[in-house]
Amino acid sequence: MLFLFVEDDENVAAAFAELAASLGHHADVARTGGEALRMTGQTRYDSVFMDIGLPDIDGRKLCEYVRCAGASTEACIVAVTGKSGFDMESSRQFDGYLRKPVTALEVAEIIRRC
Numbered sequence: 336m337l338f339l340f341v342e343d344d345e346n347v348a349a350a351f352a353e354l355a356a357s358l359g360h361h362a363d364v365a366r367t368g369g370e371a372l373r374m375t376g377q378t379r380y381d382s383v384f385m386d387i388g389l390p391d392i393d394g395r396k397l398c399e400y401v402r403c404a405g406a407s408t409e410a411c412i413v414a415v416t417g418k419s420g421f422d423m424e425s426s427r428q429f430d431g432y433l434r435k436p437v438t439a440l441e442v443a444e445i446i447r448r449c
Contacts (some may be wrong), residue, residue: 338362341354341371342415350385354439358446361403368392376405382449383407387416398428411449
């Protein structure tokens with residue numbers, strides 16, 4: 336499977352990509368919402384793990400854009416947030432969510448469900 340991890344923290348992004356690789360998958364990383372839009376527009380990702388708190392766009396809005404156009408409109412999109420107030424009910428555009436700090440077991444479970 337092909338994954339995209341949208342994460343502005345370089346260390347977290349690298350850890351996500353390494354975990355996906357250890358599970359036998361390929362992963363790309365986008366550090367900004369703009370980069371993620373370009374990548375999802377050109378490449379069909381199976382799953383996108385999207386940080387909600389990106390510096391250039393809110394992850395909820397980015398998810399809406401990815402769902403509307405491009406090669407990854409059918410991707411399983413998972414919100415990733417460190418904020419305790421994330422409300423999955425009001426963020427129905429996501430297929431799931433993970434709260435930081437994320438464990439390898441949690442990511443592996445989401446990958447299996449997607």
